[in-house]
Amino acid sequence: MTQTLNGSCYCGAVHVQLDPGKPVGELPLRVCQCGFCRRHGARYTSDPAGWLHITAAPGVLRRYRFSRQTADFLICQECACYVAAMIEDEGQAYATLNVVGTNLPGFDGRDGEPLDYEDETDEQRLARRKARWTPTTLVEAVPNA
Numbered sequence: 688m689t690q691t692l693n694g695s696c697y698c699g700a701v702h703v704q705l706d707p708g709k710p711v712g713e714l715p716l717r718v719c720q721c722g723f724c725r726r727h728g729a730r731y732t733s734d735p736a737g738w739l740h741i742t743a744a745p746g747v748l749r750r751y752r753f754s755r756q757t758a759d760f761l762i763c764q765e766c767a768c769y770v771a772a773m774i775e776d777e778g779q780a781y782a783t784l785n786v787v788g789t790n791l792p793g794f795d796g797r798d799g800e801p802l803d804y805e806d807e808t809d810e811q812r813l814a815r816r817k818a819r820w821t822p823t824t825l826v827e828a829v830p831n832a
């Protein structure tokens with residue numbers, strides 16, 4: 688049995704629910720070395736065999752893009768927590784979840800794996816994200832309403 692993992696931004700306007708395809712201890716914990724992620728202290732998990740549901744209060748999510756503009760970095764505009772990075776391809780969204788910004792349980796005490804994606808082409812980047820990130824549904828509605 689795998690366990691559903693629930694998290695949220697600091698103010699609670701953005702809620703995340705990860706249904707992983709494996710136990711939490713087997714999920715990856717990645718630390719991207721780019722300048723944006725380092726400034727946020729972001730640590731990521733994802734599971735291509737799982738499913739991620741993001742529920743955000745209407746209008747609260749800011750979608751920030753930088754550098755190559757290939758992903759949306761989802762930030763709560765109320766409390767400034769950085770929640771996840773998300774892409775869409777052929778009508779399907781995929782995301783990698785920032786376990787720090789969403790206070791996702793199960794990762795305390797683990798060393799993250801430092802990763803540097805600087806040398807990827809845009810095509811390699813898209814292929815990697817689709818292979819590793821979690822299929823995602825994003826709903827803009829009041830959480831727990």
Ligand SMILES: [Zn+2]
Nearest residue numbers: 696698763766
């Ligand atoms: Zn918030």
